[in-house]
Amino acid sequence: MDITADTTPDELVATHRALRTAWQARRPDLDQRRADLKRLRDAFRAQVPAMDAAIRADFGHRSEHENLISEAMVVIAEIDHALAHLRRWARPRRAAVGWRFWPARAQVRPVPVGVVGILSPWNYPVNLALMPLVSAIAAGNHVYLKPSEHTPRTSAWLRELLAEVFPADRVAVALGGPGVGATFAGLPFDHLLFTGSTAVGRKVMAAAAPNLTPVTLELGGKAPAVICPDFPVDKAAARIATGKWINAGQTCIGVDYVLVDAARRDAFVDAVVAELRARYGDIAGSLDYTRIINEAQHARLQGYLDDARARGLQVIAPFGASPAGAADEVGRLLPPTLVIEPGPDAEVMRHEIFGPILPVLSYTSLDDAIGIIQRLPRPLALYPFTRDEADLARILDGILPGGVTVNDTLVHFGVHGLPFGGIGPSGMGQIHGRHGFDTFSKQLPVLRQAHWAGSDLIKPPYTGKIDRMIRWLAK
Template identity: 45%
Template sequence: MTGHLQHSLLLQKRAVLREPVPGAAPRRAALAGLERLLRGNAGRLQRAVMADFGNRAHPETVLAEILPLLDAIVYARARVAGWMRPQRVPVGLRFQPGQAWVEMRPVGCVGIVSPWNYPFLLSLQPVIDALAAGCRVMLKPSELSPACADLLATLLAEVFDPEDVAVMQGDAAMARAFCALEFDHLLFTGSTGVGREVMQSAARNLVPVTLELGGKSPAILCPDRVATDAARRRTAHSLAVGKFFNAGQTCLAPDYVLAPRAHLAATAEALAEAARRLYPSILDNPDYTGLISNRHQDRLLGLVADAAQRGLAILRHPDDRADRQGLLRAQRRLPPTVVMFPDLAATATETAMMQEEIFGPVLPVLPYDSVEQAAAFVNARPVPLALYCYTDDRAQQRHVLDTTRSGGVTLNGTLLHCAQPGLPFGGLGHSGTGAYHGHAGFLRFSHRRAIYRPGRFSGFTWMTPPHGAMTRRALTLMLGRKPQA
């Protein structure tokens, strides 16, 4: 296993030495190959997703995986030549005449470890960025979505030579060996716990890493968006769409909701009702995504059971009945579930769902007494990957933006900042390090090579030993003091 990995890396490193800086034309050609792959295999991509998840609506796969990738390709192809241009920088007066500039050089060979929840988007988005930067790529897709991993390996082998893009398949042991390779850069998307291991492994070879992790992304609902029935329904619909998309198996999904105490119960009911309108039934509903595994389902059921044992109010979907539990388990489906907390302090009782990222269709709703208290609650926890703020008051939006921290933000919506090809995507602290997508991704996989060319005559050409009176006078002038008589 290790020998195969080392051989593939060696092939790519040799290719880097043969062509260290591919021009704009081959980079655009590589991106065009990816575009043809996506446009010509939408049906195969959907069938692979269905095999791994049991069910996911075709529109969700198109909206969440295929279209964002196509947008990213179009965006990069149109701009990569401009991104590659050398950038002139000013030269200090003491170094005149001279020239200084920055050249964007590919870092070399990039390793990418992708997760199972969006197996095509989170595998190919960093591949797009790496190819735009002129790099070679080795991709390790998740073994938890084997049909998608197999298809990725097949399709990418049809488009790329393995010295340019190679797919490495295997279990967790193989992934650990992959992360121990001497890449020029390693990007990992997954859990915070595994991210720590990846960073430690890469550090042994001083491999720089980009970690895209996750965490508990909050949604702060300001009073104006829940004070009336109409505003509450509008807010609840938006939140429910983002939370229950892909059955909540989204790193950016709202993980918990902070609502004004006076509107807590009404907000929780509105969220549960919005889920029921989106998904009138769960069993055999082609629009509702299955969970990736029985193990993941058991973990989520355990979170809900823990909340029930603690006496928290649980708003369940009509399909969540005892006589249907066997059928739900067989289809690996967990109905949308809203859990209402009576107080922020209740989270300190070690409630399981407030101690870890939920990553499923379970949504806690907690009360706050002021927006300042809500912001303080968010800031007392590890920095989340995303934050969502619902208010039509621009001053209130600015207040929340200025008093909280997160990787990214969508205002009056969820998830959508990730779909903008011009915005960087990444976390902070426990939610990740580094950003990619679009120009940020090009920069992530590029080395900014600094270059200086002195003119024929330069002050530093004569300020050399043996130092005499002229050197001392020049240095005195440079320090801003008058020369001594």
């Protein structure tokens, strides 16, 4: 079989059926799950250089160090965390029954749901495929993964890696474009996870609806950073630069725009420009700056800049404009660019940017800043910069994002004890660590009745003592 060929509709159905049949015949016990995760960890570690090569080839160029941080490190840490805590996660938990049902006993048992489907994106093609897979395997499920067609070399690498680790009827990988993805989303999974855009997320949810498949959606949105007047502007600029320009801004929780108090707006812009020049030097020759994934994305981003210039907005490009042409990876170099004070109708404020363009807006009061964020759909992430607890409380009370990192960016994604997920247009459901394990488990309630039970007495005819007992219990 050609491991790079698109998966046909018949193959999708047959593979899903094989995964389900195998799971029903023998559900992975804890020993099997732990053995699977250990084999995955060992195989993944051995294949990190091949992973790096595949990702860099798909992007044209991506920073090797960012691959190690954002792909290798987080996946290995997720596996290690699951191995360290799996037995405790899987242990039944006692539940109180209350005196009315004494002497019955109750517990909640986390049990696997069956076959989990994962639709993963191109921007972090390994991390966002394998982290939910780890949770699904830890929970005792079989997994069908469909990675992005926009990173074909990495998707083929994932297929080879997982075929080395798992039997074909425990974990399988489908390859192909939007047509394959649409058919995949319509399979009768026991749980389906999609990571990607809000627009495609709606289509995935619609495709899953006829089967009543439970869906977890990890989407995106315009994640703001809010710099309060008390926070040092240089430090905020450095941390925001990391949250914006890692992976050339192609990050779902990356900083989408910045709100800074009006008196320090220009100082913030100057600090960001200085930070960028110190980090990247000659941008065209920098090994640390990633290319845009493909020509379509490059054209979309360039269109946002063309719109900003046509509106007469101040556009600051510390390294100059994007090179002409987009025929190869050199043309897909889009240097870091700032757009100053765009209005709500500017293209950079109407869409999730998902690229290396940073709008900078000033505000006159914190209520003004909060109002700007509230007028936009709920974001996947929020980054307040302040040491004032009262201001922080006002921000957190006034905005409901998917997750928050205070006085930094991105970091909450890597904390295994925190749930990761959006709300509304930025997604639904949550993954990572225990939260991912629970997402791919059914929390099964089990009540054990005693030899003697009150229900033996409460039955018609409801007269005399039984009538009085029921009326007393119902008070």
